[in-house]
Each structure stands twice: as structure tokens, then as C-alpha cells.
Amino acid sequence: MNAVQTLRKLLGLTPRISRERAMAAFTRRYASFKELLQANADLAGILAGLNAAQRGDRSLETRQVRKEARRAILQCERMAVCLNAISNQRHQALVSAVEALGGRIERELEQHTRGDVTSLTLPLSEVDASMAYSVGGKNANLGELRNMLDMPVPRGFAITIKAGTLFLLRSSGLFRNIYSQLRSVDAEKPSTISAASREIQRLIMEAPMPDMVSGPMLAAWDEAFGAQGDTVAALRSSAVAEDGVQSFAGQYRSILGVRRQDLLAAFKKVMASLFSERALTYRAAHGYALDATGMGLCCLEMVRAKAAGVAFSRHPVDLRSNCVLINGLWGLGEMVVDGSGTPDQWLVSRATRKIAQATIARKETRxxxxxxxxxxESTLVDVPEELREVPCLSDEQAR
Incomplete structure (x- = not known):
């Protein structure tokens, strides 16, 4: 060590660094400072909402309170990490303390309150319309049809919203990484939504499935369908508010042809669709939080359908009509739902049960x-020539 270095050390002076290194260090700290301010603002918004709920000025379900509390923990952890970065890693103890506090709060959040559904799966025999916030709208309505109206519903079971939440929150670092990607989204720049969606869906598909989630799901399958056999099911989203004032219907995935060995992978695919480009764009445009976790799933045995479609108990466009509207085509009904096929259409009078109008389409594929x-797998195949212009339902079936 030369005399100049010795003197600098004695005086507590650090060696001069290049302008480039100095600017790089400043840029990193400034970025941490900006993120600190944003995290603080986000935390203030979350706490204001929780305070409003506590005062009774705002209605929040227990599930929503838990989610907001978890978001608050995440913002506190962001602030601690940023402060530590600004101080050149001199406050690592602060990061550890915040993480420990977050763990204590998380354990409190796991405590059950009156009315909570604690199961990760439920047979449809135990589901009704009052449970929409636990199992999602699709499951709640199917349970109501089966149990209250005694209508025929295929065998199946509900995967509760708690199962999806546990998967996103208990897979190591998954939700934190998802949130990190969502912070890069600019609603005015579609490319940022597309990039975040691709990365988040990759993260979800590669995340390990916690045993506490996979075990109950496979057990529910065995109870509903039996461990052996060739049962083929459809796994569909049953998200909270999927058919509410702002409709998310059709934005989340449905997986057809699911067997027992496919169940866990199909579950991930449906969960990943929470963050599809279309869903993120919709939430950004309508002011919903991007970090949605309220996804239940519906697992139903598939009908071996010759023809399928959709029936509307009231005409969805002509409000003066007193007819049931039926759309159908050969094969599975997805082509009716997503609009990729032109269906046959019947108008059947509610009063007389007579067919008021029938429009038969040429059906090239099914x-x-x-x-x-x-x-x-569900595959697109040609309809035999002799069936292409034949109605997929007889008049009696339509009636």
C-alpha cells in the first residue's frame, strides 16, 4: 500500500471512481428510490381501503380482506428491499424483520372465520348458490340446479378458490414474481401486457404443485369418478364475478378431455389463464386489480355428445320475444360458445312449445x-357430407 492509499485510509476517504461507475450507482439508487415511493403509495391505498372496510364505509368479503392484507405485506417487503438498496445493503436486518412480521400476519390470515369454506374441493352435492364467493359462479349455479331444483347435472366436483390461492401463494416465490411482472404493465402499451402475460403464464406452468393442493384434488377425482376407468372430464374456470356486472365470461380457459393423470397440469393451465393477455387487458381497461387470484374451477364429466350448443331461456337480443333460443351443431359445443362455428338455430315458443322458426346452417367441421x-384431445374434424345440411337436433328434441 503506497503512502497516498495509507493517508486516504486514515482519513476515511474512499478511492475515486470513474464517472461511469458513479452514474451507474446513482441510477440504481434512484430507481430504488422511485420504487420505494411507488410501494409507499400502493401501501397507503391498500390501508385506506381496509380502514374504510373497518369503519363500515366499504363492504369486503373475508377473502378480499385476506388478499388486501397479503398485498400490503408485499408492499412492505418492497419498501424494505428498496431502502436496503439505497443504503448500499446496510439494512439487511430490516428486510429480515419485515419478512418475519409478514410471516406472523400470514399465520393470522390462515385463521378461519365464521362462514369460511376451508375445503380445497367440494362435491357438487354440497354446493349451492350462496357459496359463489368460495367456489365461483359456475360451481354455485350447478350446485343450485342439482340440489335445489333436482335437475340432471353430470358427475363432478368443485375446486374452491382457496385451492387456487394456495397454489399461487404457497409455491415458493410465485406470487412475488407474478407481482413483479405486473408492475411492468402499462395499460397504454399493449406490448407490455403481452410480455407480462407470457412470462407469468410460463412461471405458473413451471411452478411446483404443493402437495396440500394436489392431494385433495386427486382424492376428489377418485371420489367423483373412481380411481380407475376411462372417465373424461372438462375442467372449466369458475371465477368470482365471471358473470357479474363486468363479465369475464369466456376469458378464462376450459380444458376438455381431462383424465386423472392430466388433472394437475390442466389445473395450472386454467389458473394461468387468469393472466392471459385478453384477461389482463380487460382488467386494465375496467379498473380491476391486475393481480387477480379469485379463481375456482369446475370439474365435470363430459357427455359423449353427438350434438351440443347453447339454449337461452329468453331471447338475448329481441326482448319482446317469448321464445327460447337454441343454437347447436354437431360435436362438442365449444364452437358455438367461441363463435368459430355457424350453428343451427331454433326459436321455440315458451307458451305453445311450437317451433316458431328454424334456421339450418351448413356445418363443415365439428x-x-x-x-x-x-x-x-379435442380436435377439429370434417363433418360427413351427408350430415352437413342435416339439423343437429330433430324438431322433437328442439321442443
Whole structure:
């Protein structure tokens, strides 16, 4: 060590660094400072909402309170990390303390309150319309049809919103990484939504499935369908508010042809659709939080359908009509739902049960389940020529 270095050390002076290194260090700290301010603002907004709920000025379900509390923990952790970065890593103890406090709060959040549904799965025999905030709208309505109206509903079970939340929150670092991606989204720049969506869906598909989630799901399958056999099911989203004032219907995935060995992978695919480009764009445009976690799933045995479609008990466009509107085509009904196929259409009078009008389309293709080397898939195939202009329902079936 030369005399100049010795003197600098004695005086507590640090060696001069280059302008480039100095600017790089300043840029990093300034970025941490900006993120600190944003995290503080986000935390203030969350706490204001919780305070309003506590005063009774705002209505929040227990599930929503838990979610907001978890978001608050995340913002506190962001602030601690940023402060530590600004101080050149001199406050690591602060980061550890915040994480420990977050753990204590998380354990409090796990405590059950009156009315909570604690199961990760439920047979449809135990579901009704009052449970929409626990199992999602689709499951709640199916349970109501089955149990209150004694209508025929295929075998199946509900995967509760708690199961999806545990998967997102208990897979190590998954929700934190998802939130990090969502922070990069600019609603005015579609490219940022697309990039975040791709990365988040990759993170979800690669995340390990916690045993506490996978075990109950496989057990529910065995109870509903039996551990052996060739049962083929559909796994569909049953999200909170999916068919509410702002409709998310059709934005989340449905997986057809699911077998027992496909169940866990299909679960991930449906959960990942919470963050599809279309869903993120919709939430950003309508002021919903991007970090949605309220996803239940509905697992139903698939009907071996020759024809399928949709029936509206009231005409969805002509409000003066007193007819039931039926749309149908050969094969599975997804092509009716997503608009990729032109269906046959019937108007059936509610009063007389007579067919008021029938419009038969030319049906070139149909969707059907096909056994492949790796499982069962829904594939598009040609409709036999002799069936293309034949109604997929007889008049009696339509009535």
C-alpha cells in the first residue's frame, strides 16, 4: 500500500471512481428510490381501503380482506428491499424483520372465520348458490340446479378458490414474481401486457404443485369418478364475478378431455389463464386489480355428445320475444360458445312449445374428442357430407 492509499485510509476517504461507475450507482439508487415511493403509495391505498372496510364505509368479503392484507405485506417487503438498496445493503436486518412480521400476519390470515369454506374441493352435492364467493359462479349455479331444483347435472366436483390461492401463494416465490411482472404493465402499451402475460403464464406452468393442493384434488377425482376407468372430464374456470356486472365470461380457459393423470397440469393451465393477455387487458381497461387470484374451477364429466350448443331461456337480443333460443351443431359445443362455428338455430315458443322458426346452417367441421398416444384431445374434424345440411337436433328434441 503506497503512502497516498495509507493517508486516504486514515482519513476515511474512499478511492475515486470513474464517472461511469458513479452514474451507474446513482441510477440504481434512484430507481430504488422511485420504487420505494411507488410501494409507499400502493401501501397507503391498500390501508385506506381496509380502514374504510373497518369503519363500515366499504363492504369486503373475508377473502378480499385476506388478499388486501397479503398485498400490503408485499408492499412492505418492497419498501424494505428498496431502502436496503439505497443504503448500499446496510439494512439487511430490516428486510429480515419485515419478512418475519409478514410471516406472523400470514399465520393470522390462515385463521378461519365464521362462514369460511376451508375445503380445497367440494362435491357438487354440497354446493349451492350462496357459496359463489368460495367456489365461483359456475360451481354455485350447478350446485343450485342439482340440489335445489333436482335437475340432471353430470358427475363432478368443485375446486374452491382457496385451492387456487394456495397454489399461487404457497409455491415458493410465485406470487412475488407474478407481482413483479405486473408492475411492468402499462395499460397504454399493449406490448407490455403481452410480455407480462407470457412470462407469468410460463412461471405458473413451471411452478411446483404443493402437495396440500394436489392431494385433495386427486382424492376428489377418485371420489367423483373412481380411481380407475376411462372417465373424461372438462375442467372449466369458475371465477368470482365471471358473470357479474363486468363479465369475464369466456376469458378464462376450459380444458376438455381431462383424465386423472392430466388433472394437475390442466389445473395450472386454467389458473394461468387468469393472466392471459385478453384477461389482463380487460382488467386494465375496467379498473380491476391486475393481480387477480379469485379463481375456482369446475370439474365435470363430459357427455359423449353427438350434438351440443347453447339454449337461452329468453331471447338475448329481441326482448319482446317469448321464445327460447337454441343454437347447436354437431360435436362438442365449444364452437358455438367461441363463435368459430355457424350453428343451427331454433326459436321455440315458451307458451305453445311450437317451433316458431328454424334456421339450418351448413356445418363443415365439428369438434370431437380423439384418443391420441398421449391422452385425449379435442380436435377439429370434417363433418360427413351427408350430415352437413342435416339439423343437429330433430324438431322433437328442439321442443
Amino acid at each position: 369438434l370431437q374428442l380423439t384418443h391420441t398416444g398421449t391422452g385425449v
